[in-house]
Amino acid sequence: SAVISQKPSRDICQRGTSLTIQCQVDSQVTMMFWYRQQPGQSLTLIATANQGSEATYESGFVIDKFPISRPNLTFSTLTVSNMSPEDSSIYLCSASDPGVFRNTEAFFGQGTRLTVV
Amino acid sequence: KNEVEQSPQNLTAQEGEFITINCSYSVGISALHWLQQHPGGGIVSLFMLSSGKKKHGRLIATINIQEKHSSLHITASHPRDSAVYICAVEGGATNKLIFGTGTLLAVQP
Numbered sequence: 001s002a003v004i005s006q007k008p009s010r011d012i013c014q015r016g017t018s019l020t021i022q023c024q025v026d027s028q029v030t031m032m033f034w035y036r037q038q039p040g041q042s043l044t045l046i047a048t049a050n051q052g053s054e055a056t057y058e059s060g061f062v063i064d065k066f067p068i069s070r071p072n073l074t075f076s077t078l079t080v081s082n083m084s085p086e087d088s089s090i091y092l093c094s095a096s097d098p099g100v101f102r103n104t105e106a107f108f109g110q111g112t113r114l115t116v117v
Numbered sequence: 118k119n120e121v122e123q124s125p126q127n128l129t130a131q132e133g134e135f136i137t138i139n140c141s142y143s144v145g146i147s148a149l150h151w152l153q154q155h156p157g158g159g160i161v162s163l164f165m166l167s168s169g170k171k172k173h174g175r176l177i178a179t180i181n182i183q184e185k186h187s188s189l190h191i192t193a194s195h196p197r198d199s200a201v202y203i204c205a206v207e208g209g210a211t212n213k214l215i216f217g218t219g220t221l222l223a224v225q226p
Contacts, residue, residue, distance in 0.1 A: 003193070037158070042203070042216040048145070090158040094214075104216065105149060106165075106205075111158025 002027050006093055006109025013083055013116050020079045023093035028032045028073035030097045034066070037090040037111075046091075049076040083116045090114070122142050123204050130224050131192035136191040138220045140204030143185065145208055150214065151178050151189050154201040163189070163202075194224045 003026045013019050023032070028042055032049040047055040053066035070076045080087050093109040130136050140149070145210045151163040164171050164178040166187065171178050175194075181186040191198055204217040 042207075042218045043214075044216075046212060048213070092158070092160060094160075106152075106162055107164070108152070108160035111160070113158050 002029060002094055002095055002097075002107040004093060004107055005017075006111040006112060007083070008112055009110055010113040011068060011115070011116065015084050015116055016035040017083055018081045019077055019083065019114060020077050021091055022077050023075070023095075023109050025074045025095050025107075028097075029095040030073070032070060032076045034068060034076070035092045035094065037071045037092065039089070039102075043092065046078070078116065083114075085116045088114055088116045119218070121204055121206055121217040123202075123220050125220060126218065127221045128223070130194050130197060132224055132226050134224075136194050136195050136198075136222065136224075138189045138202050138204075138222070140187045140189070140217055141185060142187075142204075142206045142215075144208055144215070147178055149187050150205040150207065151187075152203040152205060154203060155195070156200075160203070161187065191222075195215050196224045196226050199223050203225070 005024045007022055008110055011019055034046040035043040036046055037043045045058050047057040047068055048062045049055050049068050049070040051070045065081055067079045091112045094106050096106045119133045124139045148165050148167045150165050151161050153161045166178055166180040177190040199222055201219040201221050203219045204213040207214050
């Protein structure tokens with residue numbers, strides 16, 4: 001199994017500012033993902049973080065708003081830029097590696113609960 | 118219509134009761150995941166299924182590929198089982214997950 005350390009666990013931010021969320025995995029993984037969970041909603045995939053190249057964003061999400069870094073196989077960051085109250089959500093990172101873990105079992109960070117005021 | 122539907126959306130049970138949460142999906146999948154989300158937001162993977170049945174402690178998960186349906190059962194439920202249970206399906210080669218809306222379970226002592 002893998003352990004993912006995500007931080008911060010929660011933050012309250014002023015509108016117009018940016019917040020960077022970090023995820024550290026205790027082993028090398030091929031795939032890392034970033035999700036958003038708006039209040040009362042299910043998880044929505046923001047992007048796939050690709051090691052050494054630009055992230056692959058889902059429809060409705062853009063790099064300028066959610067820049068992602070993946071400098072190596074154990075670490076990734078998501079920045080929520082120029083925040084507005086509509087960005088208040090839980091943000092989660094996830095990792096999987098079909099070549100290492102049982103098939104494609106997914107592991108998740110503890111989540112970052114973001115409130116924008 | 119969502120690609121992954123869960124029922125019920127909310128469930129309240131008394132301690133000791135047998136609980137069933139259902140998940141139906143409309144897309145072809147390579148695997149189905151059952152996840153548990155606690156109030157702080159963190160998610161724990163409970164099961165990953167591609168066929169048949171798996172058991173871990175008091176939890177049992179089954180899947181019927183032909184009917185595109187899965188169930189999560191909790192035997193002898195306990196207040197510490199209170200959480201949101203999420204069904205997610207995985208299809209294709211990208212390992213992307215499609216999530217259900219979750220079932221909020223409250224087990225009362």
